[in-house]
Amino acid sequence: MRSYTLTAPAKINLYLEIIGDRPDGYHELAMIMQSIGLADQIEIEANDVQLIRFRCDSKEVPVDRSNLVYRAADLMVQEFPDSFATYGGVDITLHKHIPVAAGLAGGSTDAAAVLVGIDLLWKLGLTKLELEELAAKIGSDIPFCIGGGTAIATGRGEILSPLLGLHNTYIVLAKYRSLEVSTPWAYKTYRSLYSDSYVTDKESLSARANAVHSGEIVKAISHQNASEVAQKMHNDLEKVVLPEYPQVLQLKESFAKYDILGTMMSGSGPSVFALCDSKDKAEEVKLHMRNEIPSDDLELFVTQLINYGIQVR
Ligand code: ATP
Secondary structure, eight states, X not given: OOEEEEEEEEEEEEEEEEEEEOTTSSEEEEEEEEEEEEEEEEEEEEOSSSOXXXXXXXXXXXXXXXXXXXXXHHHXXXXXXXXXXXXXXXXXXXXXXXXXXXXXXXXXXXXXXXXHHHHHHTTOOOOHHHHHHHHHTTOTTHHHHHHOSEEEEEXXXXXXXXXXXXXXXXXXXXXXXXXXXXXXXXXXXXXXXXXXXXXXXXXXXXXXXXXXXXXXXXXXXXXXXXXXXXXXXXXXXXXXXXXXXXXXXXXXXXHHTSSOSEEEEOTTXXXXXXXXXXXXXXXXXXXXXXXXXXXXXXXXXXXXXXXXXXXXX
């Protein structure tokens, strides 16, 4: 049976601004998404039983139809019934390395890998744009995860403008294993506290999105100035997550004591990252953090900013 193994990288947000509400219930966002080396592995193999079968080596993710892996495979079956009939079902195995519910788009990148894998398995020859359009049907972060790298993401996150990302930049990523933050809770709470700052008319919405395109952090990225990028990082969701989750604030405060370029919560948290200008520096900061917070519950990773998304191995 034909099979593919895919690498599905996580992302962090270098920038996340909430601009307004959308009629579909989502938020209008302006973000800078950044792929990182921390990744899940997905094996996809054709089977001859006309079924999607899914297993995962982590107990933290559901293996039923709610899993984004399953939803991505199901979408391909709905969209390409003839190919499903010709090539049969798929067995999907997920090796989970990205922390779950961490603001790192773990489920989204797994779903992106499934779309890419089934495209190959069924010889569909879809373009990147076609894959991104399919991806947008199941989740806002999934289109970015297909091509990855560095990109401005507007709309609900699905309108992408790729950027040439920072070279040789590393992060230390910190997350308490037992701490999860619900993304819907974070956005709902933000709306209840800050919706008076939302813009509603079309002109103001596109002016705010355009301001990010010509903003200082994008300039700093294009100038390869990692320390300037670190100064300009921003995440609106910190305003609701940090007061509610003191452990997240504590991670930021701990990182800030060391020789890093800057620190920020990723997405809706609770992951916090510190930007560093070398791998050695990142390893040093990781060691300091481990000594300062010896808790077994704290996961720490050193990884690099990368310029790609889903890879076939
Ligand atoms: P985002 O940054 O896109 O908001 P996240 O990194 O915060 O996502 P995920 O790791 O994708 O969060 O998990 C969010 C929820 O999705 C979890 O509670 C989990 O039960 C569910 N989920 C569904 N499919 C997956 C998957 N393949 N991997 C991880 N979680 C999944």
